[in-house]
Amino acid sequence: MDDRPTRPSGATRRGRPSPQPETRAPERPWRTEGVPPGQDDGDRPSRLRRLRPLAVALLAYVLLFGLVTWQDQGDAPVPVSYTEFSDQVDARNVAEVFARGSTIQGELRAARPVPGSSGENYKQFATERPTFAEDDLLTRLEDAGATVSAEPVVEQRGALWNLLISFAPILLLVAFYWWLFRRQRQLGAGLFGGGSSRRKPVDPESVRVTFDDVAGIDEVEAEISEVVDFLRNPDKYRRLGARAPKGVLLAGPPGTGKTLLARATAGEAGVPFFSASASEFIELIVGVGAQRVRELFAEARKVAPAIVFIDEIDTIGRSRGSAVATGGHDEREQTLNQILTEMDGFSGAEGVIVMAATNRPDVLDPALLRPGRFDRTITVNPPDLDGRYAILQVHVRGVPLADDVDLHQVAAVTPGMTGADLANLVNQAAIGAARRGADTVSARDFGEALERIQLGAERDVVIPPEERRRTAYHEAGHALLGMLQPGADPVRKVTIIPRGRALGVTLSTPEADRYGYDERYLRGRITGALGGMAAEEEVFGVVTTGAENDLENSTRIARAMAGRWGMSQRVGPVSVLPQDADPRLAGVSDALLDTVDEEVRRISEECYAEARRLLRENRDRLEAIVERLLEHETLEEPEIYAAAGIPRPSGRHLGATVPA
Numbered sequence: 001m002d003d004r005p006t007r008p009s010g011a012t013r014r015g016r017p018s019p020q021p022e023t024r025a026p027e028r029p030w031r032t033e034g035v036p037p038g039q040d041d042g043d044r045p046s047r048l049r050r051l052r053p054l055a056v057a058l059l060a061y062v063l064l065f066g067l068v069t070w071q072d073q074g075d076a077p078v079p080v081s082y083t084e085f086s087d088q089v090d091a092r093n094v095a096e097v098f099a100r101g102s103t104i105q106g107e108l109r110a111a112r113p114v115p116g117s118s119g120e121n122y123k124q125f126a127t128e129r130p131t132f133a134e135d136d137l138l139t140r141l142e143d144a145g146a147t148v149s150a151e152p153v154v155e156q157r158g159a160l161w162n163l164l165i166s167f168a169p170i171l172l173l174v175a176f177y178w179w180l181f182r183r184q185r186q187l188g189a190g191l192f193g194g195g196s197s198r199r200k201p202v203d204p205e206s207v208r209v210t211f212d213d214v215a216g217i218d219e220v221e222a223e224i225s226e227v228v229d230f231l232r233n234p235d236k237y238r239r240l241g242a243r244a245p246k247g248v249l250l251a252g253p254p255g256t257g258k259t260l261l262a263r264a265t266a267g268e269a270g271v272p273f274f275s276a277s278a279s280e281f282i283e284l285i286v287g288v289g290a291q292r293v294r295e296l297f298a299e300a301r302k303v304a305p306a307i308v309f310i311d312e313i314d315t316i317g318r319s320r321g322s323a324v325a326t327g328g329h330d331e332r333e334q335t336l337n338q339i340l341t342e343m344d345g346f347s348g349a350e351g352v353i354v355m356a357a358t359n360r361p362d363v364l365d366p367a368l369l370r371p372g373r374f375d376r377t378i379t380v381n382p383p384d385l386d387g388r389y390a391i392l393q394v395h396v397r398g399v400p401l402a403d404d405v406d407l408h409q410v411a412a413v414t415p416g417m418t419g420a421d422l423a424n425l426v427n428q429a430a431i432g433a434a435r436r437g438a439d440t441v442s443a444r445d446f447g448e449a450l451e452r453i454q455l456g457a458e459r460d461v462v463i464p465p466e467e468r469r470r471t472a473y474h475e476a477g478h479a480l481l482g483m484l485q486p487g488a489d490p491v492r493k494v495t496i497i498p499r500g501r502a503l504g505v506t507l508s509t510p511e512a513d514r515y516g517y518d519e520r521y522l523r524g525r526i527t528g529a530l531g532g533m534a535a536e537e538e539v540f541g542v543v544t545t546g547a548e549n550d551l552e553n554s555t556r557i558a559r560a561m562a563g564r565w566g567m568s569q570r571v572g573p574v575s576v577l578p579q580d581a582d583p584r585l586a587g588v589s590d591a592l593l594d595t596v597d598e599e600v601r602r603i604s605e606e607c608y609a610e611a612r613r614l615l616r617e618n619r620d621r622l623e624a625i626v627e628r629l630l631e632h633e634t635l636e637e638p639e640i641y642a643a644a645g646i647p648r649p650s651g652r653h654l655g656a657t658v659p660a
């Protein structure tokens, strides 16, 4: 669950909680990625080509360095070392070196210096050694059996050797880097099916996604259409000197179809679509991310007009002061800078449009949003009732529906669900029908799929009677408080059949789409969440571990009330716990944080006391629900309200599950 209480279902569970309800995780098996796997082989030649500039630069550097060193030698007395005389040594050369005043270092093994035979023209061989004449040297050389050749072969070992030695660390480093770089790519290719680092354009014809596949985007369609139009007729804009759109930021919660929208934009315009996830850019090695960005854009430019899509841009685009940053800092910044450079670099004329998606537009570095970069933000919201209906219609294409399926009804009972959730719902329903061996997908399949998504899959375990009874009180406590509090979301279902990791579940969902919450509603949510624990304490006099998940939920809401939503008078109308930022970095004092803690405790204690009071006053209702629950294990909305003798607030209900 994310940390706003805006999730579709207010399910409260007893038992070791699954912190992330099964509604999200493995939900999108159909999510196709831009790259057909196994295309990496074709990249090899271009990879070599890419490395060529590096090699050329290196070679040039070595040559230049060598040349400079060589040049130096012409003028200044550079030490020349004759470690030994081979028979290729030219005596004239030796003399020349002497004449220039160079020092010969090392041993003249073949020509031992003769004491006293000093010549004026020749410098000292070595300060502490006697000098000798050229003739003398020649004689000695010949005596030693050396051939005096016409070609001067001066062994330049000294300079060259020093050069090589001084280069060795750099060369080693370059080699190592190269090796790592290649290894990373191979690893990436191996692990992620051959496409993690390199994106090829998807053939626009082969995976053509169009606006027909995206539903409920009426509000953003106008803006997106402009991008499509530009990609289709860039000349029309160019002629008028209109600045082309460069970057479009798609902001919205996960699963709202941002990727789909970007892909559909490419599909509509009939241009290639390059996609990458920003998190893929971040590698351990600094510079790799930037390199990948460069490649991505280079390839897009080659086939422009095109769309480059960067998902999760916030992983690299977080503003510097932000508390949470992923990946190495340098790497992140370099990669971000590379993206900015690429965007600054191309003129609109090239026809590359960058689309990026984020669910945290608030944390983005302002540099990203400057004109000429991502200067358009399109907010994609979770769909409303009509939107959900439209999305369902898209996804039931090709799914044979039974006559009893009413998509309006399905849309009505799924407030808060995103496009991805709905796609999953249809998929799960179809799977259920297939498992039954049915020809069509029925309303019952939808009901069961929704239940599985909201409550988790049923688990086949034998619960001891004592535990079962305790669970029944716990869930009945949640349900009763949900029904007793005015303004609370209607209770849809209660079960003491273990589901997912929970021993029992109470599900309440809002009647209609909710966009904001008032304090009373939130307190009701806390009281309801604490209702299970309160019932256990009320009836058995002890508290069990079954309330862990409930406490997490209630505390989270209380913290947000006091620290984020200004609902505590003692804290005041200030934001102490801004979303996803470290309050201490934001300069919040410890005293204020302590006050929030105290307020969280106060709110929770008040709500708990309220829960206890309500349960005590309605003990007969509690017992009635428990009795029905132990008998039927699962109760639907009408039965729950009937058992408690409380009028039902809602009429809508996806009555597909028949209780045992």
Ligand SMILES: Nc1ncnc2c1ncn2[C@@H]1O[C@H](COP(=O)(O)OP(=O)(O)OP(=O)(O)O)[C@@H](O)[C@H]1O
Pocket: 028, 031, 213, 214, 215, 216, 217, 252, 253, 254, 255, 256, 257, 258, 259, 260, 261, 311, 357, 359, 391, 394, 418, 419, 420, 421, 423
């Ligand atoms: N508006 C929509 N119309 C039709 N289908 C949708 C819509 N929104 C989402 N979906 C379905 O959900 C799937 C996932 O959506 P998508 O990956 O585009 O969401 P997203 O916003 O990019 O999510 P995330 O932020 O998690 O990457 C889509 O492939 C599509 O099947």
Ligand SMILES: [Zn+2]
Pocket: 012, 013, 014, 015, 474, 478, 529, 532, 533, 546, 547, 550
């Ligand atoms: Zn509970």
